[in-house]
Amino acid sequence: GAVVSQHPSWVICKSGTSVKIECRSLDFQATTMFWYRQFPKQSLMLMATSNEGSKATYEQGVEKDKFLINHASLTLSTLTVTSAHPEDSSFYICSAGRPSHGELFFGEGSRLTVL
Amino acid sequence: DQQVKQNSPSLSVQEGRISILNCDYTNSMFDYFLWYKKYPAEGPTFLISISSIKDKNEDGRFTVFLNKSAKHLSLHIVPSQPGDSAVYFCAASSLSSNTGKLIFGQGTTLQVKP
Numbered sequence A: 001g002a003v004v005s006q007h008p009s010w011v012i013c014k015s016g017t018s019v020k021i022e023c024r025s026l027d028f029q030a031t032t033m034f035w036y037r038q039f040p041k042q043s044l045m046l047m048a049t050s051n052e053g054s055k056a057t058y059e060q061g062v063e064k065d066k067f068l069i070n071h072a073s074l075t076l077s078t079l080t081v082t083s084a085h086p087e088d089s090s091f092y093i094c095s096a097g098r099p100s101h102g103e104l105f106f107g108e109g110s111r112l113t114v115l
Numbered sequence B: 001d002q003q004v005k006q007n008s009p010s011l012s013v014q015e016g017r018i019s020i021l022n023c024d025y026t027n028s029m030f031d032y033f034l035w036y037k038k039y040p041a042e043g044p045t046f047l048i049s050i051s052s053i054k055d056k057n058e059d060g061r062f063t064v065f066l067n068k069s070a071k072h073l074s075l076h077i078v079p080s081q082p083g084d085s086a087v088y089f090c091a092a093s094s095l096s097s098n099t100g101k102l103i104f105g106q107g108t109t110l111q112v113k114p
Helices: none
Strands: A004-007 A010-013 A021-023 A032-038 A042-050 A067-073 A076-081 A088-096 A103-106 A112-115 B010-014 B019-025 B032-038 B043-049 B056-059 B063-069 B071-076 B087-094 B108-113
Touching: A004 A088, A010 A021, A021 A032, A021 A088, A021 A112, A032 A067, A032 A076, A042 A067, A076 A088, A103 B043, B010 B019, B019 B032, B019 B087, B019 B108, B032 B063, B043 B056, B043 B063, B043 B071, B071 B087
Parallel strands: A010 A112, B010 B108
Antiparallel strands: A004 A021, A021 A076, A032 A042, A032 A088, A067 A076, A088 A103, A088 A112, B019 B071, B032 B043, B032 B087, B056 B063, B063 B071, B087 B108
16 A cells, blocks of 8 residues: 555646645655656656755755745655746655665655646 | 666567666766656656665566666566556665665656557
């Protein structure tokens, strides 16, 4: 069964609104979670590393004020796309794992469509 | 700078034959490599991995080969089945950094024809 769960799977919103996506680790505590983004026919691009109890680390070119990440507990990280625009429409995927064990699990992904 | 590259965007194979997907990397700090399979509108699912201390890892129909000197890895699927049709991503990580951060290639779309 899934060990990392994302919600919602699909979301459609109007331009200018904010959307929150949740990522939960179901069977383990994840001090670190990762958020990826995938445009059609392109690779998964790491957006940010979410650290429990501290600020997220963003990859170059990713606007931290645009993509707010909160990792308030060991089992939940949230990604909020603020003031979403059509160009933010994408597939967002989170992952969590235990690097020391060589394990990394992915959520089912969340497809965001901004009208 | 693309640190992990999959130069073949697509591959078509007949059912029962071998599928070989290739991946190259540039960062010598990478010490752990993974292959993921992804269907449209779903998250990637883990297939197989290999540590840099090995040159081969096998799991059922899937075998990953690593050539560190060439910074090249490949995924062999044999025999290929129509259900294997999907996008395959290779990914690399530096486990020694203990971050779990993965860098993905662009993906190769595999089509297995019945």
